[in-house]
Amino acid sequence: MTSAISFQGLSTNLPTDQLIAAIINQQSQPMVRMQTQQAVNNTKSTALQTLSTDLTSLSIALDTLGTTGFQGNKVASSDSTGAYVTATASGAAPGQYDLIVKSLATRARLVMPTTMQPNAAIGMGDYTLTDMDGKAFTVTIGASNNSLSGLADAINNAKDANGTAINVNAAVIQTGADGSSQLVLSANNTGQGASGATTFSFTAPTGSTLGAGTSSSQAATNSDFILNGVELRRSSNSVSDAVQGVTFNLNQAQTDLTKTTTLTVTQDQDAATKAMQDVVDKFNTFYKDYKSKTNFTQNEDGSYTKGVFNMDMAVRQMVSQVSSALMGAPSGLPASATFTTAAGVGLKTNQDGTISLDTTAFKAALTKDPHAVSNIFANSATSTSPLLTFIGSGSATTKSPISYSVATVNGVLTGTFQNQKADGSTETNTLTSTNGYFYGLTGTSLEGLSVKASDGASGTLTVSTGISRLVQDLNSSLTSLTPGNIGGLMQDLSASNYTLSQQILQQQDYLARSKASLQKLYANLETTVGQLNAAGQSLSGM
Structure with a gap:
């Protein structure tokens, strides 16, 4: 690779390289200004992206405030050991709950009477299980899984035609020092079945060495407890449907039913x-x-940016x-x-x-x-009728009072909602219910609204949009690509930088051609002066 030839004043004694550099430097000032503008655009785009990230973080923090911050509860118990019952709460109203545990929920269990080695043959054929929900499953034992362990695996992998697993699990339990074992079948869940069943059945094919079990060694029972004087029964020992927002965990049945555990729920x-x-x-x-x-930033030379x-x-x-x-x-x-x-x-x-x-x-x-x-x-609303419950709303939901009337029309729960628009006219929306819920239609004054209502509900609903929703809507709006918003400004800066890049490339091409032209000009000048100097020396020697 050859380097550029310098004609640094060989004949003219002029600093031609410096002159060319000075001229090119002067000609490149528009390009420098464009490069500086690109740097400013990049800095501004980064700063806008930071604001966008910060705004999203603020929106998330407000959402968390509404969903967990205000919904958090603390539960204090009169029994510090939690021997009989403990509780957790979230979004629950403050209150006191006295609880007595009479009995715990148990699961149904069937222990097969035959004892054998886990890999001993049990007999091939169809084995049938009917769980406590009344669903029957058949597992087929062939030559490849003809053993106690094979049957247990088949039961645990059994599914019905819809892919639903059986509500029974099987385990091989070693009961003898020689490795002899028994098959134990247990319900997956505690409590009675959907129809009140307390057991499940198991039938082995004719000739099976396992035998058939027709009764359970342990029947399923529901939990039985007294909450604030009301006796309740549930299929589980974890009860979350007795008090809204509170989960009671029943740990042990009491022998002394005069002892009450008092659980006090307060806001955290x-x-x-x-x-x-x-x-x-x-x-x-x-x-x-x-x-x-x-702000202004002072530079090393004392200037400010x-x-x-x-x-x-x-x-x-x-x-x-x-x-x-x-x-x-x-x-x-x-x-x-x-x-x-x-x-x-x-x-x-x-x-x-x-x-x-x-x-x-x-x-x-x-x-x-x-x-x-x-x-x-958080978004909220006040309803004059207890038969209509506010669920949620959006930023587009009207703030003017909404009158409503809910009735069953031709077997369909229908709601008529009216409100006054900004221009003074009245807007009427007739909505049909989905499982008791009504949802406002997009483009109407009810957009974003959701309520739950019963037949006969009639009154007025006034909706309030909370700060969390206002800021979240601002986040969506300000970070969008709409002109003037953060996204739009960043898009404009990107477009500006693209245009500047094209102009810089053109300027660089122009400067390269200008430099080549100047170098040629000065080279010709040096040649001409050199020739004149040589001619002068020849004349002076005559």
């Missing part, structure tokens, strides 16, 4: 406070990442929207609500734009009215 204020603080931290990260890109968000009104407006949504008041909360704003439950805006949580005020608000605190952040 520490968990709620921690979740609320996480929201504060996530917002402050979002806000600080924004502010750090609005302004942040990529400095004087950027579009980004400033987005940050302001998030701050206002988080610290503002949800729409639709009744005026009689104990609390109606985040500021009212301990959130404060600091002078530097960040926020902070007064944990004492927050816990005091939770003590006074935990439901009202939760409603500030």
Whole structure:
């Protein structure tokens, strides 16, 4: 590879290489400015991506606040050992529950009477099991699995035509020192079958050395317990359908039925406070990442470089929207609500734009009215009829009162919902029920609404959109590709950088041609001056 030839003033004594470099440097300034703009665009795009990530983290923290923070419970027991019963709770209303355990749920079990070696032949043919739900299964024993172990494996792998496994499991239990064993069949679940059955049956083919078992060595029983004076029975020892949000774990039957275990369910204020603080931290990260890109940075030469968000009104407006949504008041909360704003439950805006949580005020608000605190952040609604229960709503759901009337029409549960639109007109939506649930249709004032109602429900529903949903909707909107939003701005920056790249390539091509032209010009100049110098020397020698 050869290097470029330099004509550094061989004849003219001019610094031609330096002159060419100076000219090219001057000509390349537009390209340098484009490269600088690309770097600024990349920095801004990265900063926007950081804001997008921060906003998503804030949205997740708010969702967690509503789903687990406010739903967390603590359970205190009068029996610190939990000998008879323990409990867990989530989303349960505070309350006290007195419980007495009369008996535990047990599983049905059948011990086959024949004792044999696990690999001894039991007889080929069809073995039939009917579980406590009344489902019959047949397993076929052939030459390849003609043993106690083979039968156990076949039972454990048995499925019906729909692929459903049998509700019985088999185990080979060694009962003798010589390895002799017995087959034990057990129900997978405790408690009686769907039809009240307490046993299952097993039938061996004629000639089998295993014999047939027609009765259970242990019948299934349901648990029997007394909860706040009401005697209840369940098929399991883990009971989650007696009190909403509370699971009682029955551990041992009591011999003394006069002893009561008292379980006290309260809101876990520490968990709620921690979740609320996480929201504060996530917002402050979002806000600080924004502010750090609005400041001026001093360079080594004493000059200053302004942040990529400095004087950027579009980004400033987005940050302001998030701050206002988080610290503002949800729409639709009744005026009689104990609390109606985040500021009212301990959130404060600091002078530097960040926020902070007064944990004492927050816990005091939770003590006074935990439901009202939760409603500030989560979507909620008030219904004048107990026959209609609010399930959920979206950002598009109307905030004006919704009158409703539910009745069975031609055998179908039908609901008529009316509300006043912004233009003063009345919108009527007639919905049919799916298992007692009604869902608002997309494009209507009820979009996003879901309620559960019974025949005869009539009254008014007023919906409130909580802060969590407002911020989540902002997250979806601000990170979209819509012009002016984070996604749209990043898309514009990417398009700008592509255009700049094309222009830089053109500029580089132009500079290469310009440099080649200058080198040729100066080379010709050196040749001409050299020839003139040679001619002059010839004339002077005459």
